Amino acid sequence: MRIKTTRFSEIEVPEDKVLRFPQGLIGFEEMKAFAVISRGDSPFVWLQSLDDPDLAFVVTDPGFFVEKYNPTIDQRSAAHIGISPRPSFPAEPVCGSGPTGSESPGGEGVRLLVIVTVPGEPTDATINLQAPIFVNERTMLGIQVVTMNPAYPLKYRLFGDGLAAKGRDSGAGPYP
């Protein structure tokens, strides 16, 4: 299908790249369908709303950035998109290249994504570990769930290991 977008002008989206959120995303309850737009081997993927040309999110596979991130999904939410309530995630990213992990134990057909926020400077970008998106890859149904684990913050810095500070202090531009 062809869709109009603000960021990417008019684009062709194959049916199997349409991700549906029966409940919408939190705060965006009416936005139930998004095109998955990935670029090469980038760890970042766009979710472009099919309903609102202006609305798009950047998401990523948390496996690229966080070790031991294993959020749970409650039974109702899991049932809602037709997955097992206790998937366990491989460290292996499902999009692009990156650290390659082992075989996916238990998490077959389930993809985990987190939403990226760029508050201004990309060096300050954060991912939302508190409210990840679970996707049933077979049906392309997704749901955003809230985990109550205090180890998983709403804002987890992507480049928290001094990279941001290095960029700012160098004076010769953000990239060393």
Place this chain on the structure above:
Amino acid sequence: MLVLTRKAGQSIMIGDGIEVRIVQVKGTGDQASVKIGVSAPEAVRVLRKEVFDEVAAENRRAALEHVGSVDELERLAQIRQR
């Protein structure tokens, strides 16, 4: 807002699919709290309001991304991997 008085064990129905039950009432004054049980269809998202508000606000912030900032993110991610 509709305000109803209920006792522990009593419920209200919202539509014909959502039941909100007062499970327990305890404490008085500032310490007062109620335990609430919600039965709702899977399609209905049930969250504490403050959690909903926080996540919704973060989603709204995330929705403002520009195409250019993703180019920057990719460069930073590459640096990070080295």
